[in-house]
Amino acid sequence: MLGTYAKEFSAAPANRVRMNAIAKSGINSVATNRDALINMQFTFSTEIETGPVTNQKQSGRCWMFAGLNTIRHHMAKKNNMKPFELSQSYQMFWDKFEKANYFLERVIDTRRDETDSRVVQWLLQAPLNDGGQWDMFVNLVDKYGVVPQYVMPETFHSSASREMNSLLTQKLRGYASTLRRAYQEGGSVEALREKKQQMLSEFYRVLCYFLGTPPTQFDFEYRDKDNEYHRDSDLSPQAFYSKYAGRDLHEYISVINAPTADKPFNKTYTVQYLGNVEGGRIVRYLNVDIVTFKRLALAQLNDSEPVWFGCDVGKMMERDGGILDPAVYDYEGALDVEFEMTKGERLEYGESLMTHAMVFTGVNVVDGKPNRWKVENSWGKDRGSEGFFVMSDEWFNEYMYQIVVNRKYLESELAAIADEEPIVLKPWDPMGSLA
Incomplete structure (x- = not known):
């Protein structure tokens, strides 16, 4: 043979x-398809004014960067500010701390399960990575507000998080072992939670070593676009957000396009054990067809408001040029084979899932239909056009999974569905992936 x-x-x-x-x-x-490179130009019929792109460096904080980018653009416009950045390390600190508490609560919840059960093994697999979801970002802003970047600047490990995450994960798995052993020795839930508080005290201290101490009060100083100086003293992070952003993030909803048989359209879903703040807002998805999905993104962009989104960024991407297009590489021609999976099949068979969050800041519409989308990434200015990427509409159809839009763009029927009790998906469902 x-x-x-x-x-x-x-x-x-x-x-x-x-x-x-x-x-x-x-x-x-x-x-490489030369025609695709030529066709994907950086010109858009609708374009939102933004500042320079940010850089998450060697960390997985894209969802935070994307969330904070939508807020900073709104703050700059509302307050006539020059471009500036909000602190990503501040959000990172509280996300790590809250995820630790959330994980330990799940360890207590599953104390009766065998260690080799699929759920326990899932919880232990990655209790503290950098990834997250829109609703998890909302939880952090709700509870801790935001601060300018200079108030809690980047550290070595906020920008290069691998070693920090490895050590913190080792601590959490050790805590899990201690809690489960204490239960097996007859410890009550109350006693387990007392141990958990001691663990969190140690965890907070170690987080400070890696990321610095989070501020509770600060002075905000800036010059506006008219070069006028402003000073606002003794602000808490929550008061700063309320005063200078004032946007109710609960008005926004995650809409997904997941065309799989187990997730009928026009239904609302959540994922078991996916979250960061215990008792906070759950991760909630409204699943719709691709036509509705695209219409909602366009509606918000046409109102000059950026759109947070989640996608599978590694597929059919020309990184240096910042191009996302299924035609950018002709693998079938180069290899003389066919790749014949649908979007739903790629999700079901592990070929694709959401891996990265970015922000739409523009779109090009021809004869009433979009043909390319402007993307604000968080990989620095050395890729794409000063850090901005361009996405073809064909790529949107195949590898876009989530957008966050204001509820006002939902038709009344969809708005009612969005408020229904969500169907609970298994923890390992592909829509439980973190950007």
Whole structure:
């Protein structure tokens, strides 16, 4: 059989040409579609004014960066401010702390389950990574507000989080072992929670070493676009958000497009054990068809408001040029094979899921239909056009999974569905992935 395969390969001269080209230059260089690069220009019929892009560096905080980017654009416009950044490390600190508490509560909830049960193993797999979801971002803003970046600046480990996360995860797994052993030795739930408080005290201290101490009061100083100086003293992070942003994030809802048989459209879903703040807002998704999905994103952009979104960024992306387009690489032509999975099948069979959050800040519409979307990324200004990416509408259809829009854009029927009790998905469902 192997001999037959070898003869078949050698019988086609084009096979050797493909092999030599790919071995020499790599599949992406061979498969790059020049026409797609030319077509994906950075010009848009609708474009929102923004400041420079941000840079999450070697961390997985894209969802925080995207959330804070939507807020800073609103704050700058509302208060006539020059472009500035909000502190991502401040949000990171409280997310880590709240996730630790949330995880330990789930350990207590599952104290009767065997350690090798699928749920317990799922909880232990990644109790404290950098990723998150829109509703988790809302929980942090609700509870802790926001601060300017200079009030709690970046540290080595906020920008390069791998070692920090590894050590914090080791602590949490150790805490889990201690709590489960205490229960097996007859400890009550009350006693377990007393132990948990001691653990959180230690965890807070270690977080301070990595990220610094979070402020409770600060002075806000800035110059506006007219170069006038402003000073506002003794602000709490919550008061700062209320005064300078004042946006009710609860008016916004996560809308998804997940075309799988187990998630009918026009239903609301949540994911078991997906969250950060115990007792906070749950992660809630309204699943709709792609036409409705796209219409909602367009409606908000046409009102000059950015759109937070989640996607599978690694698929069909030309990173240096900042291009997201299914046509950017002709893998089928380069390899002489076909790739025939639908969007729903990619979700069901582990080929795709949401991996990254960014912000739409523009769109190009021709004859009433979008053909490309302007994307504000958080990978610094060295990729794409000063850090901005361009997404084709075809890529939107295939790899876009979530947008966050104001509820006012929902039709009355959809708005009513969004308020229904959500269907609970398993923790390992693909829509439980974190950006």
